[in-house]
Amino acid sequence: MSIISLIILGLLAGVIAKVLLPGRDPGGFIGTTLIGVAGAFIGGWISARWLDHPITKDFYDGATWAAAIGGSLVLLIVYRLLFGNSRD
Numbered sequence: 001m002s003i004i005s006l007i008i009l010g011l012l013a014g015v016i017a018k019v020l021l022p023g024r025d026p027g028g029f030i031g032t033t034l035i036g037v038a039g040a041f042i043g044g045w046i047s048a049r050w051l052d053h054p055i056t057k058d059f060y061d062g063a064t065w066a067a068a069i070g071g072s073l074v075l076l077i078v079y080r081l082l083f084g085n086s087r088d
Contacts, residue, residue, distance in 0.1 A: 009068050010040030019079075035079055036072040043071025046081035 003008015018029065048068035 006040055006044070006074050007037055009065070010037030011073070012036070012041075013065070013068035013072040014042050016069050020073065021071075021076055031079075032076065035075045036068075039070075039072030039075040040068035041071070042075065043067035043069070046071065 011033050014081035017036055017039065018032045028031065044064065044067055051067075
């Protein structure tokens, strides 16, 4: 998978993570989607390193999407824990 398609996947994963974890974040929508890009990279790395499922060349691989969305969710939760949540 090329770096451009991984960035696009990360942007979409960030949007999906934002939908799954609604609420106001300190970074807003743009910050959340950038967290999604970082989450896609981290989720892909974790998937390849410990789950023995390398990132495939296919953009529509379900495991790749799950790793990207999972990484985005984890980073979004960590971001909210570290920098606060403006729901209060």
